[in-house]
Amino acid sequence: LVSIGNICRSPIAEAVFRKLVTDEKLEHKWRTDSAAVSDWNVGRSPDSRALSCLRDHGIETAHKARQITKEDFQTFDHILCMDESNLRDLNRKSNQVKDCKAKIELLGTYDPQKQLIIEDPYYGNEKDFETVYEQCLRCCKAFLEKYH
Numbered sequence: 001l002v003s004i005g006n007i008c009r010s011p012i013a014e015a016v017f018r019k020l021v022t023d024e025k026l027e028h029k030w031r032t033d034s035a036a037v038s039d040w041n042v043g044r045s046p047d048s049r050a051l052s053c054l055r056d057h058g059i060e061t062a063h064k065a066r067q068i069t070k071e072d073f074q075t076f077d078h079i080l081c082m083d084e085s086n087l088r089d090l091n092r093k094s095n096q097v098k099d100c101k102a103k104i105e106l107l108g109t110y111d112p113q114k115q116l117i118i119e120d121p122y123y124g125n126e127k128d129f130e131t132v133y134e135q136c137l138r139c140c141k142a143f144l145e146k147y148h
Contacts, residue, residue: 001033001035002036002080002086003082004036004040004120005036005038005040006034006041006063007045008046008122008129009120009132011050011063012054013139016137019059024148031076034063035072036066036068037089037093044064045064047122049129050121052126057133073093073094073100074100077102078102078103078147079104082106082107083119083120091104112138
């Protein structure tokens with residue numbers, strides 16, 4: 001699960017997906033992680049508003065931001081991202097990787113409500129983080145149903 005800085009959207013999506021997988025007792029079948037396209041926030045914890053939003057929904061995460069690697073493209077089956085800018089960057093990076101096996105797509109393509117883009121809430125407020133959470137929950141549920 002990839003976003004530009006790996007401190008807002010992608011850690012929310014990662015934590016949501018991990019909880020869904022755990023609740024369904026499927027954790028042995030899935031390896032879940034999140035990463036950034038950029039290297040801006042490497043090593044940082046998620047935004048405090050993201051952590052607070054997750055906590056409100058009974059979800060904890062100890063994720064630290066990291067940048068996507070060549071190995072990610074070679075080992076993950078799916079790389080899901082948040083917006084068209086992420087998608088462009090990931091497709092460009094994947095073209096430089098030999099043996100890229102990951103299917104790269106927008107997480108929003110799985111949204112039953114057809115909200116294709118998951119907007120960055122960084123410059124927004126708590127309500128915007130809640131919107132991201134709800135989108136991620138819908139998309140991750142639909143993704144898991146499709147590939148379960």
